Amino acid sequence: MGKPLNIGVVGCGNIITQYLATFPRLASVRLVAVADLDFARAEAVAAGQPGVRALSVDDLLADPAVDLVLNLTIPAAHADIALRAIAAGKAVYGEKPLAATTEEARKVLEAAAAAGAVIGCAPDTVLGTGIQTARKAIDDGLIGTPISATATMMTPGHERWHPNPDFYYQPGGGPLLDMGPYYVSALVTLLGPVVSVIGAASHTRSDRTIGKGPRAGESIPVSTDTHVTGVLVHESGALSTLVMSFDAVATQSANLEIHGDAGSLIVPDPNRFDGEVKLRTLGGEGWEVLPVSAGYVDAARGFGLHDIAVTPAGTEPRPGGQLAFHVLEVMESVLESAALGQSVKVASRCDRPVAVPLTDLGG
Missing domain, CATH: 3.30.360.10 (Dihydrodipicolinate Reductase; domain 2)
Known part of the structure; x- marks a missing residue:
């Protein structure tokens, strides 16, 4: 694995606080950027995270420094953000559910398969x-x-x-x-x-x-x-x-x-x-x-990202x-x-x- 997986978060609502508490415990991942439709919320999160940048959603998805997009948007937006991230060459891990409907979720999996992108999803x-x-x-x-x-x-x-x-x-x-x-x-x-x-x-x-x-x-x-x-x-x-x-x-x-x-x-x-x-x-x-x-000791929300980071290429991660x-x-x-x-x-x-x-x- 060589270096940590660089994480960019889209969606800075309440749930992000649980991930922020976990990231420092995981050497396999590194938070580098956050984005939200309300840019002030992204700025507030970034201000408390040294080295983390607040970006627009478009800029985060296009950022070459981001390896994986952590999708913390509302369920109705899960598929849209995932598809845009895949198109930008990113891996994606989302909060549950994978999408609002199986029809939307199928499109996400098909796009990921075509692009060779890794898809993961809570719950972990x-x-x-x-x-x-x-x-x-x-x-x-x-x-x-x-x-x-x-x-x-x-x-x-x-x-x-x-x-x-x-x-x-x-x-x-x-x-x-x-x-x-x-x-x-x-x-x-x-x-x-x-x-x-x-x-x-x-x-x-x-x-x-x-x-x-x-x-x-x-x-x-x-x-x-x-x-x-x-x-x-x-x-x-x-x-x-x-x-x-x-x-x-x-x-x-x-x-x-x-x-x-x-x-x-x-x-x-x-x-x-x-x-x-x-x-x-x-x-x-x-x-x-x-x-x-068995299991990850003292695990918390975000350990699914670690599991993706350490899963060999071409292998389906557990989540x-x-x-x-x-x-x-x-x-x-x-x-x-x-x-x-x-x-x-x-x-x-x-x-x-x-x-x-x-x-x-x-x-």
Whole structure:
């Protein structure tokens, strides 16, 4: 690898702060430039990062010093920025989802293939010790043959804490497309790709009231389903039940459970990088906490960029475009199934990402 991968960020919203906290820990990447439609925001970020330049979006995409564009724009702009970056000869890593729709995402992958560009996409939480320790337990046969999984995310809605939650209740939002990438990426990492789905969806309210911020008390319309459930049929034969809700109050269910014919796993929240993995074996007494045995130690948002930087040329990175496309199609298919009232086949496939051995990058 010789030298760090030079990163240029497009989009200086709230999420950039998490990446900025991670970059100093990763010798494999170096932030060199930032851009935003609001140039003042880019200037504010650059001012706190020695050696980092604030540029216009056009100038950043054209800058020969930028090797990879980190796309932190809103989902509706993901495909446009990715396509422009690819055309400029850059690699791209984006926040989830890969694009607003699979149609747009397909164009991104086709353009990248034609240009020989590397595409990566969040979430990279699956690279942490939580999901990867569970992955190793499955690969080591600790639960026998995987049979099923449950993935549960129950919240009363983002309007309780988010000052501008409108997007979450419009088409393209909702609990599945917002939080589903974490859960579906984890399920594919643990159990492999999905071949078909059955979905159902509903919403209980036609409007929501913002709870915090300058718009507190304002009512916003709800025009998308806010409770989604689905059954994912994995290529391996395992069945995953997915429940994503902005309508519920709370749950005591584990975020992820994986069940096999010889044991069961409780897997940490896939929106986190770490957490305890618990195993209960057939005939055993109670749950045992498994020692951390795989994944990037103390990982944080941005470790996916490191994974791209160290992945050999011509090899799909773990948080790669093929996985992100498959996850997006699975989610779209669940919503399509809910609308049609019938099973929907998932056309795309991706390889189950290569496991991450226990890796401590220090810092």
